[in-house]
Amino acid sequence: MSQVQTLDIMLPHYGDTALMQAAVRSVLDQTDKDWRLTVVDDGREEGVPEWFSSLGDSRVRYMRNERNLGITGNFRKCVDLVESTHFTMLGSDDLLLPTYVETIRAAVEAEPDAAIYQPGVEVIDENGNPSTSLGDEVKRRLYAPKNPDGARLVLSGEPLAANLLGGNWLYFPSICWRADAVKPVGFREDLSVIQDLAMIIELIKRGEKLVVDPALAFRYRRHSGSLSSAEAVTGARFSEAVRFFNEVADDLDRHGWPKAARAARRHLSMRLHALTMLPGALRHRRSDAVRRLLGYALTRSE
Structure with missing residues (x-):
């Protein structure tokens, strides 16, 4: 080609x-x-x-x-x-x-x-x-x-x-x-x-x-009107992210890529992103979203 x-x-x-x-x-x-x-x-x-x-x-x-x-x-x-x-x-x-x-x-x-x-x-x-x-x-x-x-x-x-x-x-x-x-x-x-x-x-x-x-x-x-932004404010996108990163980490371990698997389990940038979404959740008075975002950002990685 x-x-x-x-x-x-x-x-x-x-x-x-x-x-x-x-x-x-x-x-x-x-x-x-x-x-x-x-x-x-x-x-x-x-x-x-x-x-x-x-x-x-x-x-x-x-x-x-x-x-x-x-x-x-x-x-x-x-x-x-x-x-x-x-x-x-x-x-x-x-x-x-x-x-x-x-x-x-x-x-x-x-x-x-x-x-x-x-x-x-x-x-x-x-x-x-x-x-x-x-x-x-x-x-x-x-x-x-x-x-x-x-x-x-x-x-x-x-x-x-x-x-x-x-x-x-x-x-x-x-x-x-x-x-x-x-x-x-x-x-x-x-x-x-x-x-x-x-x-x-x-x-x-x-x-x-x-x-x-x-x-x-x-x-x-x-x-702020994008789907990803709207789901971030509610914390919904991070539930999807947790599931994906855990799945792909296991898959990469099987593939023989341990460094990539560790990066997936840590997903540090997504955790930081969750913290940046906290002010928006607080402004919208979404206490449920605040709890989800904090839980996602602070959960210990493997």
Whole structure:
């Protein structure tokens, strides 16, 4: 495989129509025009099908689910619909910078054997302004690999798995994936907010590589209305995380990766994240969530 075919950009949509339209326009504005956008609408907002019809672009296909599939179900459907060698799962509130497809194509051509391609990401807020959160700073300063010379990095194996299980510094909607690696793995139906990390760890176990390209190509929107933020305030996402980390730790022990298994059992960054969610739970007067968050953050790791 020497080059990427037409890049499939999959957009599983549910939520704010205006933000979704901005995401679509960011695809239309690409400098490299060799892409195909597939929007799978899991909602029922009025006027959305008509808006897509008005675009008049044969590279854009729109479909609306007959019934609501939920976030993971819609992700799985998007993967099933991928036709090209590589694809991106764009968030419906995120934005591609104009050079995204161009950047990804260059990374794939340089490192064709990888399965995961992470470009440079700028975090923005609800209004599209650059934003810095404690979580993003921790990702950047403590967990993301250092690359002072600005070259692409190729990472793999147990060191990468241990690194990501200690603190996941990837931005899932910005990643480009090699389809033939992802399709046999897919997204787990029993996970709703950590399903991306679960799939990535499985890919790494199978010997796949991650390419980190420092070229800024994506704008990731972080706001309080996201599913992960809402579940964090209640503490629900951490119940899922505990289950996942315990399962994957046992699996990695069987796989012969003890360092990665220890990182999974400790999951220090997720514990710190739970502590950062305490003020929100207190503001919402959710005493049940406060107890869950404290319990998760302070439970002794094995």
